[in-house]
Amino acid sequence: xxxxxxxxxxxxxxxxxxxxxxxxxxxxxxxxxxxxxxxxxxxxxxxxxxxxxxxxxxxxxxxxxxxxxxxxxxxxxxxxxxxxxxxxxxxxxxxxxxxxxxxxxxxxxxxxxxxxxxxxxxxxxxxxxxxxxxxxxxxxxxxxxxxxxxxxxxxxxxxxxxxxxxxxxxxxxxxxxxxxxxxxxxxxxxxxxxxxxxxxxxxxxxxxxxxxxxxxxxxxxxxxxxxxxxxxxxxxxxxxxxxxxxxxxxxxxxxxxxxxxxxxxxxxxxxxxxxxxxxxxxxxxxxxxxxxxxxxxxxxxxxxxxxxxxxxxxxxxxxxxxxxxxxxxxxxxxxxxxxxxxxxxxxxxxxxxxxxxxxxxxxxxxxxxxxxxxxxxxxxxxxxxxxxxxxxxxxxxxxxxxxxxxxxxxxxxxxxxxxxxxxxxxxxxxxxxxxxxxxxxxxxxxxxxxxxxxxxxxxxxxxxxxxxxxxxxxxxxxxxxxxxxxxxxxxxxxxxxxxxxxxxxxxxxxxxxxxxxxxxxxxxxxxxxxxxxxxxxxxxxxxxxxxxxxxxxxxxxxxxxxxxxxxxxxxxxxxxxxxxxxxxxxxxxxxxxxxxxxxxxxxxxxxxxxxxxxxxxxxxxxxxxxxxxxxxxxxxxxxxxxxxxxxxxxxxxxxxxxxxxxxxxxxxxxxxxxxxxxxxxxxxxxxxxx
Numbered sequence: 001x002x003x004x005x006x007x008x009x010x011x012x013x014x015x016x017x018x019x020x021x022x023x024x025x026x027x028x029x030x031x032x033x034x035x036x037x038x039x040x041x042x043x044x045x046x047x048x049x050x051x052x053x054x055x056x057x058x059x060x061x062x063x064x065x066x067x068x069x070x071x072x073x074x075x076x077x078x079x080x081x082x083x084x085x086x087x088x089x090x091x092x093x094x095x096x097x098x099x100x101x102x103x104x105x106x107x108x109x110x111x112x113x114x115x116x117x118x119x120x121x122x123x124x125x126x127x128x129x130x131x132x133x134x135x136x137x138x139x140x141x142x143x144x145x146x147x148x149x150x151x152x153x154x155x156x157x158x159x160x161x162x163x164x165x166x167x168x169x170x171x172x173x174x175x176x177x178x179x180x181x182x183x184x185x186x187x188x189x190x191x192x193x194x195x196x197x198x199x200x201x202x203x204x205x206x207x208x209x210x211x212x213x214x215x216x217x218x219x220x221x222x223x224x225x226x227x228x229x230x231x232x233x234x235x236x237x238x239x240x241x242x243x244x245x246x247x248x249x250x251x252x253x254x255x256x257x258x259x260x261x262x263x264x265x266x267x268x269x270x271x272x273x274x275x276x277x278x279x280x281x282x283x284x285x286x287x288x289x290x291x292x293x294x295x296x297x298x299x300x301x302x303x304x305x306x307x308x309x310x311x312x313x314x315x316x317x318x319x320x321x322x323x324x325x326x327x328x329x330x331x332x333x334x335x336x337x338x339x340x341x342x343x344x345x346x347x348x349x350x351x352x353x354x355x356x357x358x359x360x361x362x363x364x365x366x367x368x369x370x371x372x373x374x375x376x377x378x379x380x381x382x383x384x385x386x387x388x389x390x391x392x393x394x395x396x397x398x399x400x401x402x403x404x405x406x407x408x409x410x411x412x413x414x415x416x417x418x419x420x421x422x423x424x425x426x427x428x429x430x431x432x433x434x435x436x437x438x439x440x441x442x443x444x445x446x447x448x449x450x451x452x453x454x455x456x457x458x459x460x461x462x463x464x465x466x467x468x469x470x471x472x473x474x475x476x477x478x479x480x481x482x483x484x485x486x487x488x489x490x491x492x493x494x495x496x497x498x499x500x501x502x503x504x505x506x507x508x509x510x511x512x513x514x515x516x517x518x519x520x521x522x523x524x525x526x527x528x529x530x531x532x533x534x535x536x537x538x539x540x541x542x543x544x545x546x547x548x549x550x551x552x553x554x555x556x557x558x559x560x561x562x563x564x565x566x567x568x569x570x571x572x573x574x575x576x577x578x579x580x581x582x583x584x585x586x587x588x589x590x591x592x593x594x595x596x597x598x599x600x601x602x603x604x605x606x607x608x609x610x611x612x613x614x615x616x617x618x619x620x621x622x623x624x625x626x627x628x629x630x631x632x633x634x635x636x637x638x639x640x641x642x643x644x645x646x647x648x649x650x651x652x653x654x655x656x657x658x659x660x661x662x663x664x665x666x667x668x669x670x671x672x673x674x675x676x677x678x679x680x681x682x683x684x685x686x687x688x689x690x
Contacts, residue, residue, distance in 0.1 A: 109687040111677040114572060116205050117309065117379040117406060118440055118675070120157035121476040121561060126448050127164050127186055128531060129513050130480055135527035139513070141187040145195045147516075150543065152202055154483060155561035159199065160207040160311060162448060164192075168216050168280065174209075174313070175216040175281035179298045196306050205308040207379055212295045213314045214281040221294075222282055226269045231290055236282050237274035237320060241265060248272065253326040254350055257342045262350075276317045276350060286318045286359060296366050303370040309379025311409070312363065316384045316392075319356050321349035352392055360396070360404050382408045387415055390434045397439045407442045409477065413469070414450045419457045421604050425580035428472065432575075432672045440674050441474030446482050452510050455488035460648035463556055463629040464602050467650035470560040471589065471600050473575045473674055478557075481514055484546050485553040488512070489535050508532075517544035551631045559627055563652065568679060568686075569598055574662040576671040579615050583608035584645060586615070590660045592690045593679035597660060598626065599653040603645035612640040617666070618659040627652040 063075055075081055131143030141164065151159060164186045166178040182192050199206050215222060224232035241263060242249040250263035256276055263272040264279040274283045284291050299310065327345045329336070339345065360382065367378045382396040382405040398404030412427040435441055445453055445465050453462050462485040469476045488509035513530045515538040516523030521530050522538035535541070546552035564570050573591035580586065583605030590597045601610060613619045625636045629650045638653065645651065662671040678690030 109689055111675060111686050111688045114675065115377055117158060118475055121470065121478055122158045122160050123151055123154065123156045124160040124162065124447065124477055124479045126162050126480065126511055129511050131514060132525035132527065132530065135525060137525055137527050137530045138185050141191040141195045145198050148198055148202055151204065154558060155565055157203065158205045158207065163209045163211065168218055170278060170280040174211045175214060177216040177218045180301055207309040207311055208302065208307055209313055210310045211313040213317045214275065214277060214283045217280050217282055226266050228269065234285055234288050235291055237285050238269065238271045239324065241272035252324050253336060253339065255342050255345055259342060260340050274320065287322065292359060299363060299366050303367065303378060311381040311383050313383040315360060315382050316351045316356065318359055319353035321353060325349060357395060357404060361398065361402060364404055380405050384408065385411050390430055394434050394436060397436050407440055409444060410442050411444055413443055413445050414447065419461065419604050420582045421580045421585040422582060424468065424585045424604050425577065442477060443469055443472050443474060444477040445469050446479035448511055450510060452487050453482060454485050459485065461604065463553055464604065464648050464650040466557055467560060467629060468602055470564050471570055471652065473672065483554055483557040484515065484541055484543055486515060486541060487535060487537065489533055515542040517542050556629060556631060559631065563627060567598065569594060569596065572675050572677055574671055574673045576661040576667050579610065584610055586610065588661050590662060591677065591679055593681065595656045595658060597655055597657055599623065601643055601645055601651040601653065603647060603649045605647065607646050610643045612643055616661060617664065618657060620655045620657065623653040623655040625651055626654040
């Protein structure tokens with residue numbers, strides 16, 4: 001039967017055993033038979049049947065690798081392939097949305113990472129006393145570079161170098177003769193650049209001092225100003241003053257911090273200039289915008305060199321009242337003619353004047369221009385010791401939306417009049433309760449203008465003060481040599497030669513040369529002598545000998561910095577006061593989400609026994625000594641009902657609890673946190689909303 005071709009196709013079926021043809025591959029055997037025309041074999045009989053062509057095509061055509069586009073399109077439109085494809089597409093879209101959402105959530109919930117100036121302790125170096133590289137008896141920049149391994153050995157990543165600008169050194173370098181150059185005593189600009197590169201190669205940061213209030217009287221600006229040359233005429237604070245019979249009557253009763261009048265008559269200009277420090281350090285006139293611009297240019301120059309920040313010193317003196325009124329006397333009954341000491345006046349018109357913080361904020365803005373590169377934030381600190389006015393100090397932090405200093409340096413622990421557990425608590429609490437919300441604290445136990453710990457409060461308390469410094473919240477600042485317990489040099493150490501060569505030196509016994517080893521001059525210099533004598537105890541108090549002593553001040557310091565760097569509760573957690581009395585100060589460091597708590601029991605008095613379990617509800621009956629000022633006690637278990645501490649002993653106790661102190665009602669007013677963070681053990685990350 002034959003049908004129309006549009007409806008059916010004839011298919012021949014072999015009545016004999018046929019040869020199967022799979023797909024579109026032609027059977028070679030069949031080809032051979034067809035090609036053999038000489039064969040006389042009878043051809044097989046065929047018959048025709050009706051087959052639907054579409055069904056036949058579906059029956060014969062299956063997906064295969066390398067199929068052409070025309071074949072692929074035939075399958076793509078089929079429901080079983082189309083639905084699968086759409087399901088996969090929407091699964092990818094949904095997964096992408098979830099991934100983006102999770103990323104946004106992690107970013108939104110993650111706390112701000114601590115910046116470099118928060119994460120590491122700061123090591124302050126007085127360069128003239130750190131290491132002498134050229135045997136002239138004065139420390140220098142190459143000497144600092146030689147000893148950078150010591151900084152990394154201490155687990156410290158930030159160095160603060162005090163003033164090294166070219167200067168007559170009348171005030172040990174703070175009255176600069178040239179803000180754009182290095183004093184030859186310390187080396188050259190090339191030496192500084194090499195030091196900076198070496199610091200950054202080690203992953204360290206460097207802060208330098210800048211005192212913008214005054215210059216040296218040798219500075220070119222002052223020489224031009226005293227001659228009334230162009231714009232420099234009003235670069236300094238000049239005033240007429242009466243002069244009769246060789247006697248000068250100053251414009252008012254203002255005093256220098258070193259005593260006597262802060263006005264000095266200049267023969268060249270025939271006027272008096274203001275100097276709130278030494279007469280060789282004339283005050284710049286910050287009411288003059290050109291002077292402010294000069295300081296901005298200096299900031300840009302050194303930031304352009306690559307430094308990581310500034311400590312601006314003596315900034316409260318930048319502006320003076322233009323009305324020049326006499327400052328009020330502390331005791332009005334005193335004869336005004338007899339007043340010569342700085343402490344005898346209230347300095348209402350020469351410190352912290354209106355407009356001061358505007359100037360400092362402008363410094364901050366200039367520094368921010370150099371902070372835009374990721375990882376290159378430029379730190380700004382202010383170095384002014386307002387002993388009696390904590391509110392004035394806190395102003396240097398800036399306001400909620402107006403940034404100023406990252407922090408003003410905190411000297412509360414240096415200014416304590418006596419040592420006890422309670423006095424240490426008061427010094428710490430004074431800062432913490434007055435610090436603006438969200439700001440970062442800092443602590444220092446020594447600096448170039450204060451007696452060293454061992455000389456100020458006694459050798460027995462060096463270790464416990466270092467333990468306090470490195471376990472409080474915030475950034476600790478260590479003055480060079482405190483990590484080994486160096487003390488002041490005493491007057492009998494100072495020879496007549498030193499007095500004659502540098503009379504100023506003997507008034508600063510806390511600046512004695514760093515004690516590196518037990519060799520001559522404590523390894524500070526290979527020359528015959530040093531600019532200041534080395535402390536006589538250098539044979540037993542030096543870096544080399546303490547490195548090899550397991551229970552030394554140096555090794556304890558390293559253990560403390562390691563603990564601070566590696567333990568989140570101490571790095572950025574809560575601090576809660578537990579107890580203080582005449583002997584001990586007790587506080588905890590803890591973090592939301594972590595069940596591990598560190599409790600510091602620090603003795604600043606005499607031998608004492610403290611019942612911690614009675615002070616803290618839910619405190620375990622036993623704690624582990626994580627660190628002790630006696631390193632051999634580390635790892636021991638102690639009874640929290642009976643914690644004994646010797647004079648100057650410090651303990652870092654570790655215990656686990658499900659009830660942290662900062663969540664307890666009884667301690668709500670005693671707890672502080674600067675950069676709040678919570679720990680998720682499930683995801684091993686920090687988050688903020690907890």
